[in-house]
Amino acid sequence: MGKQYTSMADRTCKKMIKQEIIENNIRVISFDAPKGNMLGVDDIKELSDIISKEKNDIQIKGIIITGLNRSFCVGLKALEMSNPDFLFLFETFDRLLLNLFSLSKPLIIAATGHSIGGGLLIQLCADYSVMSDNPKIKIGLSELALNTTLDALMLNILEYSIGNSRCIQQLVYLAQYIPPTQALQSNLCDELVEEAKVFPTALAKMMKLIAYDENSFVSIKQNLRKDTIEQMRSNLNKKCYAVYNGIS
Numbered sequence: 281m282g283k284q285y286t287s288m289a290d291r292t293c294k295k296m297i298k299q300e301i302i303e304n305n306i307r308v309i310s311f312d313a314p315k316g317n318m319l320g321v322d323d324i325k326e327l328s329d330i331i332s333k334e335k336n337d338i339q340i341k342g343i344i345i346t347g348l349n350r351s352f353c354v355g356l357k358a359l360e361m362s363n364p365d366f367l368f369l370f371e372t373f374d375r376l377l378l379n380l381f382s383l384s385k386p387l388i389i390a391a392t393g394h395s396i397g398g399g400l401l402i403q404l405c406a407d408y409s410v411m412s413d414n415p416k417i418k419i420g421l422s423e424l425a426l427n428t429t430l431d432a433l434m435l436n437i438l439e440y441s442i443g444n445s446r447c448i449q450q451l452v453y454l455a456q457y458i459p460p461t462q463a464l465q466s467n468l469c470d471e472l473v474e475e476a477k478v479f480p481t482a483l484a485k486m487m488k489l490i491a492y493d494e495n496s497f498v499s500i501k502q503n504l505r506k507d508t509i510e511q512m513r514s515n516l517n518k519k520c521y522a523v524y525n526g527i528s
Contacts, residue, residue: 296323299330306486307340311347316354319398321369324356328376331383341490342386344482345402352391353399354418358428370521373398374433378516380405381437382509384498386489390482392475394418396457400468401434404441407489407501410482411460413472418457425455431523432515440508442467 296313309330311317319327334340347353358369380387380402389402389409394417403409411417423430430438430452438448451458451466463469473481489497 295326297326297330301340302483304487304490305339305341306483306490307334307343309343309345311345311351311353312349314349316351316394316396317347317349317399318355318357319353319373320357321365321372324369324372324376328372328379331376331379334385335383340385341494342388342486343383344388344390344479344486345406346390346479346482347393347399349393351393351399352389352395353402354394355397355399366527367521367524370431370524371519374431374516374521377401377405377433377437378509378512381440381505381512384501386486386497388482388486388489389469390479391417391469392478395463395468396420397422401437404437404468408471408482408485409469410471410473410478410485411463411469412475412478413460414475415459415461417460419460419463419468420454420457421452422455422457424452428527429523432518432520433512436508436511436515440505 296311296317296319298310298312300308300310302308309327311319331343334343356369356373358366386408387406389406391403391409391411392414393412395403395411396418400419400421411419421430435448438451439445442448442451447466458466460469460472464472471481471485
């Protein structure tokens with residue numbers, strides 16, 4: 281992110297989720313863990329708590345989420361879990377997705393590496409996502425290949441982002457990874473740039489969004505997402521994550 285930014289928050293090396301506040305009161309959240317920045321229950325809870333607090337923090341103008349170690353996020357730590365922990369993991373993750381998607385402030389993703397499964401779903405909650413154009417980066421939803429599924433709340437996000445059920449079906453049935461260029465064509469990201477320019481480009485986009493009248497931005501964003509948010513809340517209330525019962 282560059283030496284020009286000064287951290288205003290404690291950074292703990294052992295924690296996966298790190299935070300700092302940079303110029304213009306923009307919070308930067310970084311995923312930093314080996315093996316693809318995979319999220320466990322504690323990580324998901326911590327991120328959700330951060331987002332919940334941001335909703336009421338008038339000082340913070342926007343949030344940028346990025347990933348270190350050549351990955352944005354490659355999914356959840358689910359394969360070695362068993363019920364009921366497995367089910368609780370996905371309930372917690374669904375609540376995080378709703379929290380991210382309903383955030384009224386600008387949310388931007390700066391991804392310089394792989395964005396897979398749960399990582400891609402987090403990315404699709406953003407107002408804008410900038411990715412590296414490195415053709416070696418893997419993007420996709422490999423749930424079928426992993427003998428798991430996507431619940432209704434996750435599909436709500438895909439429908440909002442991709443907008444075409446047939447295209448969603450093609451992506452999910454493929455169960456393979458696609459390169460950034462194809463991800464851009466599929467509306468899985470908004471812009472591709474050289475790796476070194478990912479964060480500066482995301483920051484420039486954030487600066488543009490926070491320069492708008494705040495009330496106008498919030499109103500438009502809420503109106504755009506209102507129906508999807510209602511669907512997500514309804515599916516969460518119906519315990520849509522129960523589809524994972526017995527899968528582990």
